[in-house]
Amino acid sequence: MSNSGRKSPRLVADKRTRTPKKAAKKKPAPKKKAAPKRKTRAKRKPITGGNMITRFFRRFFRWVFGLIWAITWRVTAVVTLVVGIAVALTYVTLEDADTLLDGRARGSVTLMDRYGEVFAWRGDQFGGVVTAQNVSRHLKNAVVATEDRRFKYHIGIDPIGIASAVKINLREGRGPLQGHGGSTLTQQTAKLLCFGSEYDEAEWDSEADYIADCRRTSLTRKAKEAIYAMAMEVAYTKDEILSIYLNRAYFGGGAYGAEAAAQRYFGKGAAQLTIGESAMLAGLLTAPSTFAPTNNLERSQNRASVVVGLMQDQGHISATDAATALASPAVLSDAAEAQAGGYFADWVMATAPQYFTRDTTEDVVIRTTLDPRLQQAAEDAVKLIFETKVREGSKAQAAVVIMSADGAVRAMVGGRKTKVSGAFNRATQAKRQTGSAFKPFVYATALELGESPNSTVVDEPYCLNIPGSGRWCPKNYNKKYAGRVSLTSALQHSLNVPAVKVAERSGLDLVRQVATDFGIESDLAAGPALALGASESTLLEMSGAYAGILNGGSSVTPYGLVDLRLQGDDEPLMTTEGGIGERVIREQAAKELIYMMNKVVTSGTGQRAKLPDREAAGKTGTTQAARDAWFVGFTADYVAGVWMGYDDNKPLSGVTGGGLPAEIWRETMVRVNEGVPAKPLPMIVPAPPKQVAQPTPRKNKKSRRKKRDSLIESVIKDIFGQ
Template identity: 70%
Template sequence: MSISGRRKPPLVAPKRTRGALAKPARKAKVKPARRTRARSRNPVVRLFGGILRWILRLLWGIGWRVTAIIALVVGGIVAYTYTTLPEFQALMDGRARGSVTLLDREGEVFAWRGDQFGGVVTADSVSKHLKNAVIATEDRRFYLHPGVDPIGIASAIRINLSEGRGPLSGNGGSTITQQTAKLLCFGVEYDESQWASEAEYVADCRRTSLWRKAREATYALAMEAKYTKNEILSVYLNRAYLGGGAYGAEAAAQRYFGKSAASLNVAEGAMIAGLLTAPSTLAPTANLARSQNRASVVIGLMRRQGYLSDEEAAVALANPAELSEAAERQAGGYFADWVMSSGPEFFTRDTTEDVIIRTTLDQRIQTATEEAMRYIFENKVRDGSKAQAAIVVMSADGAVRAMVGGRDTRVVGAFNRATQARRQTGSAFKPFVYAAALDLGHSSDSVVVDEPYCLNIPGSGRWCPENYTRDYKGRVTLAQALAQSLNIPAVKVSETVGRDVVRKVASDFGIESDLAAGPALALGASESTLLEMTGAYAGILNGGSSVTPYGLVELKLMGEEEPLMGSGGGIGERVIQERSARELIYMMSRVLESGTGTRARLPGREAAGKTGTTQAARDAWFVGFSADYVAGVWMGYDDNTPLTGVTGGGLPAEIWQETMVRVHEGLPANPLPMLRPAPRPEPVQPLPRRRAPVASGNPIENILRGLFGMN
């Protein structure tokens, strides 16, 4: 029977524990309830919070994807750029033009032109001081970054913004690798058909923009992958422009200090490293003091970064770098410019090769000439005067030994008044008038009358020349007329021998300018350069043969033994007879002894020359020679303003005398090769009448008186 309402008994008996007491049942672990974020009851706050969280999730989602895409693109560009990079050795010399090295007559370097490259150097071969100075100045984390320095970029942007500039203006934060990439123009080679000039090509390579910065960075990263750090630094040290036409550390070391880049001391290395910021402005040949100040800043950076001890830095600061003698001469100045302009263009101005030119320059004479110019202007020219002067010194064969084309003797590329200024010659032209007369049979003793004289010139009317002194000397010899620079006798002689003859003699002696057609030809109405006039006088000294002034002796390519060309000047054809030239030298010596050029006399040495002063004293000349050298001096204003109180026998004669005294220091006093006129016979003096002998009473005495004339 069933029992309704009762629970059925379990089929299995309950488990019983053994022992007296049963263990209490283990409590089940209860997990703490998860804390729920307290939610604001403000629905507006909850709304904005949700939007902000959605935006952040969106930005993160977009950001990492965009970053990944950019990384892939940059990686691809870097990988492609890597494949286009040439071998390390091909990147050293990046010049589009070659260099010209000029040697003096002794074979010593005195000037450079073009893009100078001294040879390949490496980061390991240059002086450690130069290497450390470059790193300390340009990129102190060079060995730590991968080609781009984010810390440097951030610092540069901060500095630019703090100074009120744009983020990319001023400091760029570029690493040495990035600067090298820019020097390589990102692999774009110069092509004449694509660029109007090399300068335009370089300017385009140096342009700064956000796009160019990005390109620069990717190229730098590719370089870091392709080359070692020292290889990149080596390219930089060979490619960087360092002022004065010097490309690369070796060229700069030779250019400024006359030594190799491996031998630079701390001060010299710091000076070259300091040029990287502004090479043209900071070049020591442009402003040594400014360059030394910049070097002191670099030394301070080297000391703070641990490249120098305090003692080493103090020594370097106390002994700043000084220029070599060749560098102090400002790259040869006017003489070097003249040689470059007179040589073949494809081997001088536009050479693509490295050329060596041996010249006629004598550095001792050049220094003497420059010192003479400075001495006169510092001591005998009034302060504030803008008058200019030029000097040329040459040998009798036309070899130019020195040249100064203006008061500022240390210049490059300046207007050269010795070769480029065509000025009226005045009475300095008169020796060619008398040369023509002597060659036609006249002599220094020939007589001409200095008196009022007029000519009727077709189309111009009556012309009456006057002497500078406005008086007349009467009967004078040709020697006296030349010594006193009398105008009327010169015109008379010119008209007697013929203007065409005078013009031909002057032209054959080397005066290439158009010579005046009228009678004023004899008074120097024609124009000429100082170089031409000095060369023409050299023809008189050498015995009457023409001379072509020259400065280039030999031109050859660097590394070659055989010259490509030799001298283009020297002694040419005979113009007047040697006897005539010797007699003319004597006449010109009278100019210094008793004529208008007495201020030019050389103590203990024979010399000859001629003064020249043009109308209204716009030009003043003195050209003359010793037995060893010919020198010409011109003085005037560039704008043709008349000189005040200056004639050829004044300051130009003093400049000439000062120059020639210095030039002849230590040389023997050789006599001039002149033909002195035979001495005139003295008038015969009547013999004194003897008194008749007085007879003596002594016969023996009378016999003695008769035999010996005793009285």
């Protein structure tokens, strides 16, 4: 059978399967969060454009800058880490802020006059602790405005300030670290603290060397300063830093800290300072000695006006307040203005125990004998005579000492410039020949030995043979001789020959002893020239010796210190009761000598010292070639000594002790005795010398015969009527 026309059947049957049911809709499985794609470094955009050379240089500079950036951020990170570690290490060494307020190595000395008023300061004045909270807000603002206007905002260093300072220094032709430093107030405080290094006497030659090293500027020191400042900013508040600064900063005039400066210049506490006073103190911080108002008030006021302007610009004060402050600038207190007794204060400091004055580590208060009215009188007298009687341009100097009869020094002028301290004091340090001012001690010896003011001596040509020196013939100043004169007249007219003769007959050793006992401690000449003042002495010694004559013949030790105590203590550590010592000559001899010295003033060589309303006594002195001129004398109340001369020992021109020194003495004593009742001098006026009857001169024989013949002739005429 054939299959043609039909489809051939499959040899294998089809696979049979179930017809699947409709599948349930499955919940899609949560998608797995795709892992974040790893950031790949952005490929630098290839440099295109330009020619091959341009592309090369662009690629090169890109590479260089990239290298620099890579190094810079790595170095910055390392430096930041190192600085952070250094700041941390410094931080742990810092002390409490309260312990850093008084950093003085030495103490201070406050000197008070006889009435208890402060007239001078020495040493490192402190005055007491102040804080940024209890000082005048004007002072705080003035300091910030002057020293660091961004003080409240920086971290101890001020990059803006440093950049500005470097720019100014370079523009002005200095090195980047020379001149303006750009230091913040915190950095300045760090320097005041000497980065925590305290003064050690064993390590430094002096405190000045220590301070100079602390102020030294170098890159290394600047780095250390910056680290220390940043550590302070971490350890202390801004107010604590400002408090340390206000207590440690130097304000000139020996004043350390705001309280000492306020007391020193204005006689008030730092809390009571006005805008003008605060500006003046803030202005001192740049150059304390240059701008100190006690040196130049006008310059200090000009500097303060700049500070007032800064305070206004920075919003610390209003325009009205600034105008008021500028219209009424700060002025010194009476004590600061007077600057009284600079020479006197130096002398007291030199004579008091060193461990309580020059080397004191405590704050000391010394009460002295100074009388400010008498001090002003002496200063005014010197000024008047030099302005009216001394030729302009003269370099001559003068010194004055005023004291009471017990040796209490009331005033001292050590030179023509009276407003000074630490200067050469001609009243205490200059040893000069005394000339005829020494003669009272010659006559004191004679009176003590029993002679009287009426005793006589012959003024005549006189020569002595001095062993080892040859023939010596003293002469009087006027080259004339007066014949026999009384001791009073010899002293009154300052005759030289009688003084030598009286010294010879009294004994030169005894004259020397009397002068020494009266307080002249200098080496005295051994020969007869002793009587004419060939020896040297100081004005203070001579004035003290004359005080011994006034008080009745007892020795005197000049003194200026009354008592010394530590500040805050009531009980003094030392006192001086008075300067009168042992008797040198009898009271009667002293009073007779005062009479003789009174004659010097009333009608002798010292007449230009005569006072209009009271008795005075004294003695002139002029040395060889007029190199020194003296007048030392006294009233019943005060002794005063005056010296004039040149520091280089050059001869004075037309000046003797009876001239300008006597006039300075008179001008001084007229002022000293204003309002003081006149008292008579304690002198004994000697009885007038007995008048010896002079014999009637015998007439010659011829005269007697003539008289006899005339008588006989008269009788004959009577008898005979012729």
